[in-house]
Amino acid sequence: MSLFQDALAVRENAHAPYSKFKVGAAVRSANGKVFVGCNVENSAYPEGTCAEAGAIAAMIAAGENKIEEVCVVAESPVPIAPCGGCRQKIAEFSSPDVQVVLADLKGETKRITIGELLPHAFSNSHLPGE
Template sequence: MSLKAAAAAVRRNAHAPYSNFQVGAAIRAASGTVYVGCNVENVAYPEGTCAEAGAIAAMVAAGETKLTEVYVIAGSPMPVSPCGGCRQKLAEFGAGEVPVTMGTTANDTEWHMTLSELLPGAFNKDHMDGA
């Protein structure tokens, strides 16, 4: 299954009763395994979980810590990009050159970027040296 298909499939499971904005994410780990996540809202905003965070949690729970590709999809008129927090979460587990594709269920438009393009000047473990 492609990352796009996996993200689109899990998006349908999103729990978004407040915003009605369902998001799905699929990430490919270094092993080639695909992990998915969907947004899970909570009435006590902002206590929900983003789709990207859910996919990362599934990857880490399976014992993997390196991602090599990301796909995010939402039912919006233009592709949706990961929020700032998720950009940092993705950068924790992926190198700057990791491709991130953002798509929409509304049409075939896709945006293609790398993690470095999404999060220039990312805070990383090198900043913690000597701490």
């Protein structure tokens, strides 16, 4: 199964009763394993979880810590990009040249790097003592 198919499939499990905007995400780790996540809304906005954050959390919980590729799928007139917080989360576990595939439900995609999505990302190199 491709990252697009994985993200498309998990999107169906999204809990989006408020926005009605379901999102699915799949990340491939450096070891080739795929982890998926979907958005989970909560009536106490903004306490929900983004699809990308869920996929990254699953990757970390499985003992992986390096993203090689990401795919985000949603029903939208144009492929959507991750929110700012998720861009930072992706940047934390990848390099600037990692591909982020943005897709709609029909499979129309746009490829962009995380470096293009989040130029000048904050990193541990900005922290004292690093």
